[in-house]
Amino acid sequence: MKILVTGFDPFGGESLNPAWEAVKKIPDTIGGAEIKKVMIPTVFGKSAEVTEEAIKDFQPDYVLNIGQAGGRFELTPERVAINVDDARIPDNDENQPIDVAIQEDGEAAYFTQLPVKAMVTEMKKAGIPASVSNSAGTFVCNHIMYQIQYMIDKKYPEIKAGFMHVPFIPSQTVDKPGKPAMNLDDISAGITKAIEAIVAFDGKADLKAIGGTTH
Template sequence: MKILVTGFDPFGGEAVNPALEAVKQLPANIAGAEVQWLEVPTVFYKSAQVLEEKIAAYQPDVVLCIGQAGGRFGLTPERVAINQDDARIPDNDGNQPIDTVIRADGAPAYFATLPIKAMVEAIKAAGLPASVSNTAGTFVCNHLMYQALYLADKKFPGLKAGFMHIPFMTEQVVDKPNTASMALADIVKGIESAIAAIVSYRDKEDLKTIGGETH
């Protein structure tokens, strides 16, 4: 089994991106699966182009995209990506699409095809906070998740894909009072635990645990 894990470059004025720093530290083998990491630009469409080229070359069974969600305190596998860009800030190339469809021939939304609830439970079992997230936002994170699932639907049959947001690293909140963060080593451990769950549930249905919210 081959798993491709992506991490974005820094954006929004941050000097680092914990997603990229974490995926760089992943071992090459997790639970018997081969793991490769890929840096992607925090840029609409360009990120998807880089991902598609790597998928075509590497032919992974699974794509797990990782992104920074500053302010969240746990690791949060995403349930769904929507076919809409609505950027609150410009991306790293200065693009700021507003109310823009990502793929004209794509579904209104795509649900993750990874075992998101099993991933959450595995991260919790490793002693770290985790929960299912029901919104990936409308910035490049949602864009890339949508594009990964679109590619799986249209071009790479059998490919499983999804996205997980992670908190700021501790170093990023030195000047951000009352902002949640996590040590990089713990972020790496959480991603490893999530990947182990993906491997374990390769041929099984996801857990039927509660992962919803009231609002």
């Protein structure tokens, strides 16, 4: 089995992105699966182009995109991506689409094929705070999750894919009082455990576990 794991470059004035910093630290083999790590730009459109080139080169069975969600306390596998770009801030190429469809002929939303509840369960067993998220936002994180699902829908039906957000690391919160943070080693360990769950649940249905929210 081969799994492509991507992490974004820094954005929004940050000097680093814990997504990529954590991805760099995960093992090259997890649960017997070969891991390829790629940094992608925090740029609408271009992020999907770079990821697709990696897909063509590596021909993975799974794609797991990782992104930063400053303000979240936990690692949060995403359940769904929606067909809209609505950027609160510009991306790294100064693009700021507002209420724009990602793909005119795409579905309104795509659900991940990853076992998100099993991923959360394994991370929690390892002592890593984790929960299922039902919104990937409307910035480049949702954009790349949607774009990969669109590619699966149109071109790569054999691939399964999904997205996971990770919190700030402590050095990023020095000037952000009250914002939660997580140690980089714990984030990396959480990603590793999530991938172990992906491997273990290959060809199986996700866990039937409580993971919903009331709001």
